[in-house]
Amino acid sequence: MVTHHPDMRLLTEFASGSLPLAQSAAISVHLHFCSHCKRQVNALQDMGAEMFDTLQPADVDDSLLDNVLAHLDDEAPLTYASSAAIDESPVLVQRLMTGDYKDLKWSRINKALQIARLRTGDPEHEFALYHIKAGGSIPCHSHKGTELTLVLEGSFSDEEGVYHQGDFLMRDAEDVHTPTASRTADCICIGVLDAPIRFKPWNYRLLNPFLQLQAS
Numbered sequence: 001m002v003t004h005h006p007d008m009r010l011l012t013e014f015a016s017g018s019l020p021l022a023q024s025a026a027i028s029v030h031l032h033f034c035s036h037c038k039r040q041v042n043a044l045q046d047m048g049a050e051m052f053d054t055l056q057p058a059d060v061d062d063s064l065l066d067n068v069l070a071h072l073d074d075e076a077p078l079t080y081a082s083s084a085a086i087d088e089s090p091v092l093v094q095r096l097m098t099g100d101y102k103d104l105k106w107s108r109i110n111k112a113l114q115i116a117r118l119r120t121g122d123p124e125h126e127f128a129l130y131h132i133k134a135g136g137s138i139p140c141h142s143h144k145g146t147e148l149t150l151v152l153e154g155s156f157s158d159e160e161g162v163y164h165q166g167d168f169l170m171r172d173a174e175d176v177h178t179p180t181a182s183r184t185a186d187c188i189c190i191g192v193l194d195a196p197i198r199f200k201p202w203n204y205r206l207l208n209p210f211l212q213l214q215a216s
């Protein structure tokens with residue numbers, strides 16, 4: 001049973017298609033597990049469509065029109081899959097759901113933790129899977145930015161709670177935590193970062209300079 005959800009701001013940005021791709025992918029996976037948030041997103045999208053219908057066309061002076069026309073030949077901007085794709089989940093999400101974790105390229109951080117970075121096409125966010133052995137921990141760390149976490153398999157706990165399959169967490173720059181997998185099963189979760197994490201224990205600090213964000 002899913003008990004930790006994205007907040008309304010994230011769901012609204014997701015519903016309007018304005019969330020960066022890697023964060024959007026993490027929310028899509030949450031919606032796969034959470035019918036409550038999926039209903040919220042559908043309602044937000046209906047509301048957005050209604051608001052769009054009631055918009056009155058504004059008078060536009062010629063300079064704005066010229067400006068728009070001048071940009072029509074520009075290269076098309078990157079487009080991100082919007083939340084309209086919830087039911088036809090992105091290939092990335094389908095792949096995660098089939099659980100072919102062994103095909104991924106895992107890097108070993110310590111004997112309890114391996115990380116596999118995945119490419120989402122998002123140039124500003126790292127999207128990675130964390131495999132924590134039963135009873136093992138991700139060394140205590142802080143963040144310079146935002147960390148989104150979604151549990152795919154097993155469960156883990158940190159200073160603030162216990163998280164099971166489908167649970168979604170957002171941690172900010174000032175948060176410090178030590179996620180630890182349950183003793184009974186390995187835990188696999190998604191982590192989306194917009195800045196590298198920083199390990200606190202002295203014996204992991206040597207790794208900090210090498211923890212570069214690997215986005216795209």
Ligand SMILES: [Zn+2]
Pocket residue numbers: 002004005006030034036037038
């Ligand atoms: Zn939810």
